Amino acid sequence: MIRPVRMPIHDPVSIDDARPADELSDAVLRQMLPRLRRFALRLTRDPAQADDLVQSTLERALTRWPGRRPQGDVRAWLFTILYRQFLDAQRRTRRYARLLDWFAGADAAAPSVEREAIARSSLDVFERLPEAQRTLLWLVCVEGLSYKAVADLFDVPLGTVMSRLSRARSALRDLHEGQAGEVHLRILK
């Protein structure tokens, strides 16, 4: 008796739906690259360091993708990796500075003085905000990440993100509105 062989039915639509992002394509990454570099530059304030940060982010994203692909927004996932790498690098730098300090007995506060000078001379008051507030505002206002994605990135509850965001916006507003007075003071000096 001959039975009909059942052929597997390929439905192109359903297959596409089942695997929305099976691989992290070069096209997607290339599209994201300018934003990642811009964000990295904001964080590090140094083009070479920014590109190092982006490179290690891409490497980590590519090696992690098979096991830990994001549930939702690939963009938010990449930003999160980049930010975590930045924090790690900062922590390492601080440790190294402490170590140098311990050996040399030098003044550990020196970098922050330099940083303050940069911030003061910067044309934009945005630079005077603390790093966490700058990053938060950048991700929400410039990159347009969802509040949920930002909460995941900072690893805090959504409510915390909202109150921090309000605080950051108030702080930025104060800086902008205080700038006028400061210019007057400078002229008077």
Add this chain to the structure above:
Amino acid sequence: MSNRPIDDLVRNAFVDGQLDPVQRQEVQAYLQAHPEQARELAAWQRDAQRLRAMAGQDSLPPNPALDPAAVRARLRTRSRRRLAMAASLAMAVAIGGVTGWSARDMAAANRVPPMQDAMQAYRMFAAADAPRPDLRADAGDLQAWLDGYFARAHRLPDLSASGFKPVAGRLLATDQGPAALVIYDNAGQRATFYIRPPGPGNQFLPQGSRRDGDLLARYWSGQGYNYALVTSGNDASGASAPVPDVVPS
């Protein structure tokens, strides 16, 4: 409605344009009633626009090293290198393991208990139905025969106090040269005197004794040779009596 204070989520969502039209109208109505808040949210919106304008000015020169294809290629090279390193590490471990194992085997070979050959010789030649010896005591001088092979060796031990008399001698071969077995007899009981060159690496033996099955061997070294006196361990007189006479001080 317009009097209820609005929370951080609503205020920020209003600024970021993430409210649906209905919510948006509600907030706008609220803000009309609260001009101070309206000014604040307007300032927030202005600041956000400034920030976006500033971001638009940021530009970095193209960096080919950051192209995803280049990053992928580097990752592949790195993983290949790691694989090679892991392989050479595994190879080193394997070589070390094999070497260590064979060294262990060699060490085990060196750990043969002392005077094992003397014991075996007793078993083979001291039995009643042993093959014919090379020389019998009644046919020649055992001491002179022994001196022919082992110059300046210890004299044959005198076990007559225990009733043992030498009855026969047999020449044997070892890795290091000739060895000899002299069989003593005491009314059917057997003891053997075994003489051989020192073992591999010129190993002389500390004075001692050991038991192997029903045999007891006492051994010592002297005058360039190793010696053993093997008796049947069950035989109390043979086991204990002869030795004090023979062991040199």
